[in-house]
Amino acid sequence: MQNNDDSKTKYTHIPVLAAPFIDGWLTDPDGCYVDATFGRGGHSRMLLSKLSEKGRLLGLDRDYQAVKEGQRLEKEDARFTMCHTDFAGMEHVLADIGWSKVQGIGFDLGVSSPQIDQAERGFSFQKEGPLDMRMNPDEGQTVSERLKSVSERDLVKILRDFGDERFAGRIARGILKAVHAGDMETTKQLENICFHATPPKARHGSTHPATRTFQALRIWVNDEYGQIETAVRCAMKHLEVDGHLSVISFHSGEDRRIRDFIEAEVHPCKCPREFPICVCHKTPTMAWVQKKPIRATEDELDGNARSRSAMLRIAKRVA
Secondary structure, rough: OOOOOOOOOOOOOOOOOHHHHHHHHOOOOOEEEEEEEOOHEEEEEEEOOOOOOOEEEEEOOHHHHHHHHHHHHHHHOOEEEEEEHHHHHHHHHHHOOOOOOOEEEEEEEEOOHHHOOOOOHHHOOOOOOEEOOOOOOOOOOOOOHOOOOHHHHHHHHHHHHHHOOOOOHHHHHHHHHHHHHHOOEEEEHHHHHHHHOOOOOOOOOOOOOOOHHHHHHHHHOOOHHHHHHHHHHHHHHHHEEEEEEEEEEEEEEHHHHHHHHHHHHHOOOOOOOOOOOOOOOOOOOEEEEOOOOOOOOHHHHHHHHHHHHOOOEEEEOOO
16 A cells, blocks of 8 residues: 655646536536546536535546545535545446436546656656556556566557557567566666667657557556446446536547547447438437537647647537
């Protein structure tokens, strides 16, 4: 169990796409809402500022530092409740507190700025630290531990599927060679492998050669895509009619999955196109409020460079 006392630690955290995210999330000031990825609470605090005294907000996070921040907010605002769980655990939490339906659920996916900024968490190739990358440091194996038992074939697939890495084969071979030599324990060791495994002509573009590999391994070690699928399906099920689902994603793999999960509920009919009428009798349960992703404005980009890749989609429950 982590015993770090971070109560006095301060982080600079600017919530991305804050105004459109909150506007897409909030439908009734008296309603019940879920912040499925509390982080450092920027979005939660903004939503609370718009809720009435009757409104309620539940925060979820698996990061122990995020939970500590949420517990502080609990003491400040009786309308807020914090739970330590991954967002795939939403189903059980809602059952425990007796919320069968809610008016809005928000997801801000990916890794948070404070997590990136802490070298000991191992999320950033720009900082020397242990090769960890777990969202919850109390659960599961670190990246360095898991790499010791993965096959080259599986690692190539991970880098391609989760990172869209063009040079997955070269990088996977370089990583496993270093693992077998005992030289794959830190972020800088992994960054160095990625750099030298990338062809010289591709090393100095706008994206660092290690970016996609770090993304892929983080998604893999935290089962992020499995978590997303479970949580988004649960969220859609627990929305009231006209309740809104707002989701911020940060790369194409996340965004495609969010779009496809929602689209399957917006257009559920499985009948062949040549059929003149629907015979499967599947009717929509969701409708798009904002299908085309909302992106950061130039003003936001000037103040928060990390919002550059953020994409917001919004949908609502219709039945």
